[in-house]
Amino acid sequence: MSDAFGYASPQHYPAVVTDRWGQFRTTLVNSGRTFTMVLRGNRFEGTSLDGLELVGAPAETDEPPALDHGDLCSCTIEWSMPVEVSLPDTGPVSAPLDVRLVLGDPALTRAVDLVSVTLALHLPAGVVETTSPQEYMEDALLDLQRGLPDGTRLLACISCAFSDYHPAGSGFIGAMACFRDRKDAYRAVVGKRGLFAVWAERSGFVQETFHCPDFEQRQPGTGYRG
Template identity: 40%
Template sequence: MTDESWAGWYRDRQGSDAVILTTDGQQLRLRTRGIDFEGESFDGLIPVAGTPPADDLFALVDGALGDCVLEWDLPLPVLWDGAVHQATLSCLLSLRRPDPYLYLELQFGGAAYGSHRAESDFASALATIQRTLPPGVRLQTCIACAFSDYFPSLGRGLSGGLACFRGAKDAYRGAAGEGDVLDLWDRRTGFVQEVWSCREYEPRPERGAGTGHRGAFPLELA
């Protein structure tokens, strides 16, 4: 995987500053006000070891970046008419307590397709957008991929808890329930961000075998 970097803004009670978000699809890294943060989820970004103390510059909640708003844009591939096209996903994430929320908006083909205004995680927000897209247009991201799933019996976090089974494709194609996914769990390649996309992407089936534990995307996504 090749790292991607996205420019955006960080806002809190001390003001607004430019930010650079970098990801390899698994680990996130954020730099703002001269301090580096890293983590697997957008709500779990902690100061990188060896960096200057961040307590005076940021509001840390349980050691992680919190009580702030992040905004950024990222390129997002979509499949349409048998070809891959580049769209832009605008992200607004509020980590302010007690009610954090997420809003996503996809710009594609001269139109904008938004999620609900207060989504709880990237999976739900991207599913909302997929439902609003014109027929035949599909997001080409990990959440919409044929080889991704969440651990049975556990709820989804904000981001980053999506398991990738690209190393066990044939076995996952036959998975159609909680037990099948549990049997395959140790064969996962790793965890990925829901907005990530790789060259091994395949569209997720709409029903039946191959929909794993979480089901089709977006129809059965809870």
């Protein structure tokens, strides 16, 4: 069983980070397993975007990044990435998805006082946006899906028939379990106990925006998350 599914080669997304020092243009690298980004000479890496950890010693700079126990905070990260969608007339195509992630300030009761994400999907018929900022990529993508034109579908792990979350909860992104190698076993899952029974048989973990050849459109009421 693998820990995650990754892209054949790392994906590079031009990104803009805005913090107390202003705007900084960089590149967000996504392997499908981890995210990497360099901010004013400081390298950050993490399996989730709300946990980008400083790698090594901080760079000598007059504009140091804000950190919460070594994790990047107090900034906004914006980038665009391609996602797969199915259009009613043309079938599967790639469409740009704009992402705006806000990482708040350190807080006493949690890592930071705010994590929010907004999405905008660019389709030939126009732009579809989330109705409000969301705390998790799951909720943002589900919100986005509800606004898609009739006949348009998002082809990604979030909408796949073989993906689910652990009942105890999940992180911002990348904690979605995939059961593509145990399709029949997962199809039989009903509720929390059913998911626990097959959890150890998962193929690995995936990012919600990932897409693979085993994709099958999810139907309402499937698995634990419905």
